[in-house]
Amino acid sequence: MTAQTQTRPGGRPTRRPRGGPSRWGALARALPWLGPTLVLMAGIVFFPAGYMLWTSFRDLSQFGVDNGPAGFDNYARLLDFTALPRVLGNTVLWVVGVVVVTVVISLGLAQFLDKAFPGRRLVRLTIIIPWAASVVMTTTVVYYGLDPFYGIINTFLVDVGLLDRPYGFTRNAVPAFFTAMGIAVFVSLPFTTYTLLAGLQTIPPDIREAAQMDGAGPWATYRRIILPLLRPALAVATIINIINVFNSLPILQVITGSIPGYNADTTTTLIFKFIRADRQIDTASALSVVNFLIVLAVILVYLRVVRPMRED
């Protein structure tokens, strides 16, 4: 993958299609092969998204009966929502915190797994296991472990003397939110680590050897040779993580679901509350649209500022 990138100059592709009509001809010939994919994308991506946009401008009753157009009322109600700044702040903390910590830990783990050592296969397998378990399952195990009345983690902390009496980790907004972030990092590690590991393994050993011959120390080699070559893998890992973490509902739902108020909510869990508690399907749709725009903006900013695909 990397080698291919390097051979292709940054400018225009050298082979150009032979001119207008035959281009359309090529498209027509390709259509039967592209067709199913296009239909699938229209059906499962663009139609639901369009329907969501449509819903956000409708006035829906609690039970989903359409009472006509609503203009921007649903969006206005969002702006009036007093907890919104806190929720947006939480969302930023949630996405940036989880993604950054995940990527940093994964970089270390991938580096470690890239080395040859006895039992490497077993260790690699161990790291992928959290991914095989359902997120709700993992989260529920932690939730019960932290329960102040019968949680094994809480009991342990009291037994070893770190706490005087069990603490409600999952009963207060701030500790619960950080607990949820920890779990989110834990379940994001396998995918990220493996993506980075795959990236590391595409780096030919002779490049490292060449760096060594030139007298570069391990840190300089890593920073100036390995990391730049890892950039495409890092970009994929980061973007997929941003989308995934941003839209993650189950972890926060399980850990902070019973906490009153909105101090532990992100925009995604707020959508859920609008539907479940407030029965406002239309406002929830408006927030979904906003949510989608936010994630789009975050990714575009990331691509612009970090320029992960830059080739130098």
Place this chain on the structure above:
Amino acid sequence: MRRLVSLAAAGVAAGLTLTACGFGGDDSGSGGDGDGDGGSTSLDLLVPQYSDGTTALWEEIIASFEEENDGITVNLEVQSWDNINDVIRTKVQAGQAPDILNIDAFSGFAKDDLLYPAEDVVSAETLDDFQESFVENASLDGTVYGLPMIASARALFYNQDVLTQAGITEPPATWDDLLAAATAVTDLGTGVYGYGMPLGSEEAQAETSIWTFGGGGSWSDGDTITVDTPENLAALEFMKTMIDAGATQPDPGATDRTPMLDVFVQGQIAMAVGLPPTIGQIEERNPELNYGIAPVPTQDGSPVTLGVADHLMAFRNDDDKQDAIRAFLDHFFSPEVYLSFVDTEGFLPTTMSGAEGTANAERFADFLAVLPDARFYPSTNEAWAATQGALQTLVGQIQTQDAASVLQQIQASADDA
């Protein structure tokens, strides 16, 4: 550059897929299989799961009904309480409402003009058998839409051993008694908490209602939702006093009812408000628990309890099905079928014939005794559903905020609905 574009496109596509919320089509296919040929009708029945035995119980009822009514088939769908509101909302939005639904609140559907009036779908005989207070609670603007199906009331469960240990001889009857008793238990220093107050999102509205009703407050004056009233404020302030005095378990704001009652059953909480099925849970999980049941303590000791009724309702999908619906509902409410349902699920009956015949009479004597003083949620008010949601989401904040501002926030949600 091309790579960047395709990556961005992939990002967009993935973002879209992950952000897109559910949808329902507009087709009004009411699954009308078999109408027109005059021979067979099929009814869709959507019910919540009350217990592990719910599905089998309904299957039995349907089997006996189909045997007596040739040509009518009933399709059963059982959903958990967690999901049923979402399921029904999605079905209604998609124009695929079930023919018969069992759920707590009916008024939203009635307001949207989706339901048959009760008199159109059950015989007069069945309708006359319901207890008066329940029929009233099942009406909207004078028309009965819901068929009261099961009832449940709350009472105070107390751990006799712990109270004795704390020197309390009588179960508390007033708020002040409760505060004193609960504080006495906490002061024992045995790690047992005095009073369990579940204000987590699971059922905060129930716990709060018990307190506001007990202080003479209410959630509605008939037309409007009245959350922010002096009576309700007094009740919330007393709850806050309980919390601040350490008379409750820690973090009541984030405690859900079901796990908390388990803690009571295990003897770690001295007093908690429970329901009829709590008796069964104690028998199953800790039969050694030495417990008693008393009326819910109120401000001045006068009896009040929270009553909850679930309803059966029939959706106006297809007029050809009305006779089949009537046949099924009359079958369900025929005394032997109805009593087997109520007794097996461990609820209180809502019919007069049922009250006489229930096998649970002795077991639930404490609950049947408080039933005449039961007050209900104002579920006929359209804004109640949103108010209930706001109570579930927000009321636990009294743990850290002042009661007045919490009430104002909930009132604002109710006004917004």
